[in-house]
Amino acid sequence: MTRRRKDGFSFLRAGLVGLALVLAVPAAGQDFQKGDEAYERGDYATALRELRPLAEQGLADAQHNLGVMYHKGHGVPQDYAEAVKWYRLAAEQGHGDGQNNLGVMYDAGEGVSQD
Numbered sequence: 001m002t003r004r005r006k007d008g009f010s011f012l013r014a015g016l017v018g019l020a021l022v023l024a025v026p027a028a029g030q031d032f033q034k035g036d037e038a039y040e041r042g043d044y045a046t047a048l049r050e051l052r053p054l055a056e057q058g059l060a061d062a063q064h065n066l067g068v069m070y071h072k073g074h075g076v077p078q079d080y081a082e083a084v085k086w087y088r089l090a091a092e093q094g095h096g097d098g099q100n101n102l103g104v105m106y107d108a109g110e111g112v113s114q115d
Helices: 002-041 044-056 060-072 080-091 096-108
Strands: none
Touching: 002 044, 002 060, 044 060, 060 080, 060 096, 080 096
């Protein structure tokens, strides 16, 4: 009987951990959406506040968008090297726009040696 309770508890614990992970994903998605919408409105301060933590946590879409902000100087000082950093992080995860924009930076020699 003790073994049975242990198994039931383990199952319950695994279920709770899984539920916590599932619930955490929409929260990150909502923050990204909020940042993306703020960027589209030209509210770069909000976009930066929402996107930077997600980019630092490894969300490729946020990394790409942060790269765009640094590339264009939207809400941050224009900094090609910083744009390359964020584009590269997104590109390494297979983010198509990040890969493309990183290529554009190399083609123009912005933040990197022209190549």
